[in-house]
Amino acid sequence: MSVSDIDLIHAWKQVLTLSRLEAGQIVTVLTGADTHPQTLRCAIAAATDLGARVNRLDLPPVNAEKSISRDALAYLGATPLTGNPAAIAALNASDLVLDLMTLLFSPEQHEILQTGTKILLAIEPPEVLCRLVPTEADRARVQAAARRIEASKQMHITSAAGTDLRCELGEFPAISEYGFVDEPGRWDHWPSGFVLTWPNEGHSNGRVVLDRGDILLPMKDYVTDPIELVIENGYVTRINGGLQADILKEYMAAYEDPEAYAVSHIGWGLQPRAQWSMLAHYNKEAHIGMDARAFEGNFLWSMGPNNEAGGSRTTACHIDIPMRHCSVALDGQAVVTRGVVQDEPGLAHAARRKDSK
Numbered sequence: 001m002s003v004s005d006i007d008l009i010h011a012w013k014q015v016l017t018l019s020r021l022e023a024g025q026i027v028t029v030l031t032g033a034d035t036h037p038q039t040l041r042c043a044i045a046a047a048t049d050l051g052a053r054v055n056r057l058d059l060p061p062v063n064a065e066k067s068i069s070r071d072a073l074a075y076l077g078a079t080p081l082t083g084n085p086a087a088i089a090a091l092n093a094s095d096l097v098l099d100l101m102t103l104l105f106s107p108e109q110h111e112i113l114q115t116g117t118k119i120l121l122a123i124e125p126p127e128v129l130c131r132l133v134p135t136e137a138d139r140a141r142v143q144a145a146a147r148r149i150e151a152s153k154q155m156h157i158t159s160a161a162g163t164d165l166r167c168e169l170g171e172f173p174a175i176s177e178y179g180f181v182d183e184p185g186r187w188d189h190w191p192s193g194f195v196l197t198w199p200n201e202g203h204s205n206g207r208v209v210l211d212r213g214d215i216l217l218p219m220k221d222y223v224t225d226p227i228e229l230v231i232e233n234g235y236v237t238r239i240n241g242g243l244q245a246d247i248l249k250e251y252m253a254a255y256e257d258p259e260a261y262a263v264s265h266i267g268w269g270l271q272p273r274a275q276w277s278m279l280a281h282y283n284k285e286a287h288i289g290m291d292a293r294a295f296e297g298n299f300l301w302s303m304g305p306n307n308e309a310g311g312s313r314t315t316a317c318h319i320d321i322p323m324r325h326c327s328v329a330l331d332g333q334a335v336v337t338r339g340v341v342q343d344e345p346g347l348a349h350a351a352r353r354k355d356s357k
């Protein structure tokens with residue numbers, strides 16, 4: 001259902017205030033052919049009302065002919081910034097970029113962040129943005145989880161369905177996604193609320209068994225019959241199952257890139273206001289599935305790029321797989337038990353589901 005401009009402006013002002021936007025700073029709103037007009041209108045109103053100098057940079061779409069999905073996160077790497085020094089210069093000169101187009105996993109995004117520019121991605125529908133507006137409590141909880149990852153050498157994921165995956169850690173940082181950009185050079189995604197890292201290159205081994213209700217993105221399908229993925233030395237070497245396994249295999253094979261089968265980010269969901277069931281209520285092309293990536297207690301893993309973490313793999317194919325009912329342990333200590341988050345003792349989470357209704 002729709003939200004009012006006032007509600008969305010208030011949500012934008014909360015996000016921009018948490019992002020420490022100051023009067024007089026330069027904000028560039030990056031837009032494309034699929035940018036939602038209300039999101040754009042309210043972003044400009046909110047940033048202007050907070051005293052920022054607001055520009056808009058509109059870029060033509062690219063890659064459409066290459067991907068068989070219209071999901072903005074499905075085909076990654078090249079963006080309208082690729083080979084476009086004028087656009088990159090404008091973003092480098094900005095304090096804050098509101099990305100209403102999608103630069104994620106692009107080499108250019110890294111270049112821009114390294115100049116100290118902050119980038120906030122926001123392309124979910126307005127009502128999803130409002131429902132999942134971030135809070136300080138979200139940041140505290142996600143950062144606490146990131147610290148636990150940073151202190152660990154192994155993530156072990158198991159499930160009653162048969163998942164048993166071990167990922168060695170340490171080569172890459174933990175990344176906190178909590179929905180606002182409060183430090184220079186930071187990227188984040190509103191909405192979010194999850195923690196992720198990348199396994200040491202070549203050091204993920206075991207199997208993942210997708211069970212009923214697990215989710216395949218960008219397909220935005222709930223798995224109906226089990227799919228087994230065998231993982232050897234950091235790559236998915238076998239995918240066994242029924243129709244959905246065949247769809248996944250053909251989709252990935254179309255990229256003709258062996259790097260697409262590499263294990264990408266791993267982590268878990270910490271957003272109590274995100275709903276596992278959300279995909280059942282939306283047209284697939286109306287959103288990009290951030291409820292699925294962020295719902296509390298999921299195990300979110302993925303296949304494809306690792307350049308987001310500083311790696312060199314920029315494969316265009318990116319599959320995100322949020323799973324229910326998994327247990328995640330760091331060096332033997334449980335952080336999620338059968339889909340229930342085990343927060344660090346004493347970390348009360350103000351925005352917990354039961355408090356937020």
Ligand SMILES: O=c1ccc(O)c[nH]1
Pocket residue numbers: 073177189192293302320
């Ligand atoms: O915000 C995001 C979105 C997709 C993804 O794979 C990671 N983080």
